[in-house]
Amino acid sequence: MKQIWAILSGAPDADRVVPPTGFTVWLTVFSAAAMAFLAVFALALSLAAERLSVRWGQELARTSTVRISAPSAQEALQTAAALTVLETTPGVARARALSDAEQEALLAPWFGADLPLDALPIPRLIEVVEAGAGYDAEGLRARLAAEAPGAILDDHTRWRRPLIEAANRLRTIGWVSLLLIMLSMAAMITLAAQSALAANAGVIRTLRLVGARDSYIARAFVHRFTMRAALGAGLGTVLAMGAVAALPTADVAGGFLTGLGFWGASWLLPLLIPPLAGGVGFAATRAAALRALRKMP
Amino acid sequence: MIELHKAGYSYGQDAILRDVSLQLAPGSFHFLTGPSGAGKSTLLKLCYGDLLANTGTVKLLGQDARDLSRDALAKVRQRIGVVHQDCQFLDHLSITQNVALPLAVSGRDVEAEAENLAQLLAWVGLSPRAHALPPELSGGERQRAALARAIIMGPDVILADEPTGNVDWEMSQRLLSLLVELNKMGKTVLIATHDLGLIRAAKAQVSARVLRLAGGSVQLAGADL
Numbered sequence A: 001m002k003q004i005w006a007i008l009s010g011a012p013d014a015d016r017v018v019p020p021t022g023f024t025v026w027l028t029v030f031s032a033a034a035m036a037f038l039a040v041f042a043l044a045l046s047l048a049a050e051r052l053s054v055r056w057g058q059e060l061a062r063t064s065t066v067r068i069s070a071p072s073a074q075e076a077l078q079t080a081a082a083l084t085v086l087e088t089t090p091g092v093a094r095a096r097a098l099s100d101a102e103q104e105a106l107l108a109p110w111f112g113a114d115l116p117l118d119a120l121p122i123p124r125l126i127e128v129v130e131a132g133a134g135y136d137a138e139g140l141r142a143r144l145a146a147e148a149p150g151a152i153l154d155d156h157t158r159w160r161r162p163l164i165e166a167a168n169r170l171r172t173i174g175w176v177s178l179l180l181i182m183l184s185m186a187a188m189i190t191l192a193a194q195s196a197l198a199a200n201a202g203v204i205r206t207l208r209l210v211g212a213r214d215s216y217i218a219r220a221f222v223h224r225f226t227m228r229a230a231l232g233a234g235l236g237t238v239l240a241m242g243a244v245a246a247l248p249t250a251d252v253a254g255g256f257l258t259g260l261g262f263w264g265a266s267w268l269l270p271l272l273i274p275p276l277a278g279g280v281g282f283a284a285t286r287a288a289a290l291r292a293l294r295k296m297p
Numbered sequence B: 001m002i003e004l005h006k007a008g009y010s011y012g013q014d015a016i017l018r019d020v021s022l023q024l025a026p027g028s029f030h031f032l033t034g035p036s037g038a039g040k041s042t043l044l045k046l047c048y049g050d051l052l053a054n055t056g057t058v059k060l061l062g063q064d065a066r067d068l069s070r071d072a073l074a075k076v077r078q079r080i081g082v083v084h085q086d087c088q089f090l091d092h093l094s095i096t097q098n099v100a101l102p103l104a105v106s107g108r109d110v111e112a113e114a115e116n117l118a119q120l121l122a123w124v125g126l127s128p129r130a131h132a133l134p135p136e137l138s139g140g141e142r143q144r145a146a147l148a149r150a151i152i153m154g155p156d157v158i159l160a161d162e163p164t165g166n167v168d169w170e171m172s173q174r175l176l177s178l179l180v181e182l183n184k185m186g187k188t189v190l191i192a193t194h195d196l197g198l199i200r201a202a203k204a205q206v207s208a209r210v211l212r213l214a215g216g217s218v219q220l221a222g223a224d225l
């Protein structure tokens, strides 16, 4: 904790005893920026997939449709029979036959507004709202078949399940990518720190001769790489957040691509990436430095 | 303070030191002479834990050098001031920063010691060069800076490897009198040198023992020195 504070508050002393490394500084900053840029998108992907899976789960899980396809003479009768069945079915909150006007409105986008509904053999639709627990689609299907042979229960689950599954997978992939990005950032910083340590073997020897402990020497490198990782990640995060903010928002249908973004408080999440990168830089450099110093005679 | 008992050391096949026994008692003043390549620098390295003896024992400030952890060795080095033959500066730091380095690495407040630092640099005649980088200094200037760095921490022991190798007679007398002064304050001093003139000058000021390193072991030099 004390060390982290020393790093945040500057600790310029230890840092100055190691000569500046010039060009390689910018390689580290650049890689950290690139990693952070990718991390922001992985985060956005995870959040979008999560939102989709929750929304599809909620919206679709709660409703199903019963279609009555029967000769028009029987349609009203079977509709009434199906409604009676539904009313006495456990787990059904509401069931309501759509009116002609509503059915016309549903079909209008596909067939045009002046649709002669009476003349077409269009099935009557009953909208079923589930009450959560206790809903048994198979049992309901059997009872409907007995009471209203023209009734077909369409409970959406057939196409809903794979979608939610896909969204969940996507979310997992997003989080795994985030983890991999952080790990490769740690690997990259470890390599950079190792080469900096090797390049400064002479400096390290002199520091030891005047009584420097390993922790002091390590601090010089740790401070440096923590700052570079945090700075680079800060730049990358800002750029990526700008790119996400600049994505076009087509609210129609709320498609997946346009849903790739941050809303409200979730804008704060990517801001965690720079400090996280700093933490990764700190841990990776410290481990690399102490390991390298143990090996140096 | 520092004690070698039958210590031996070899870099490869050939033993540079064999059976070296030596005691630097607190407050003593020693010279170490011997031909070039005899192993004077090597012996000094054993005395500040840069090398570990292959045989025998070396005790630094009462602790066996072999048992010291790296942190403990760092602590020991904070109490032993060393003038290295090759000076060992950080070339990207100014002379002032180099001289202050032992303070910085041991966590002391360098700002608070600024006055001491300036006085010390004035004493070794480096005030005008205080902000120069080590490669910009002459050999003698570097040695004076190295001596300043060796004593900045107020160490108990001062080990100097050819501290006057590149300075003129007047300056070497000045550096010597500084070391004699420190010895009178109770510091233990060991100087490795070829400079017999320096040894004679010292004997007039302080009771110094002269050790001669030859053939891998040390003997007390005769009274002719």
Ligand SMILES: Nc1ncnc2c1ncn2[C@@H]1O[C@H](COP(=O)(O)OP(=O)(O)OP(=O)(O)O)[C@@H](O)[C@H]1O
Pocket: B011, B012, B016, B034, B035, B036, B037, B038, B039, B040, B041, B042, B043, B085
């Ligand atoms: N790192 C090393 N590896 C191998 N051999 C070395 C090493 N350092 C010194 N030697 C050899 O060990 C011997 C003693 O070297 P050392 O530097 O101790 O001599 P010295 O008495 O200090 O000489 P000088 O008076 O010239 O400084 C020399 O023959 C040298 O070549």
Ligand SMILES: [Mg+2]
Pocket: B040, B041, B042, B085, B161
């Ligand atoms: Mg030597």
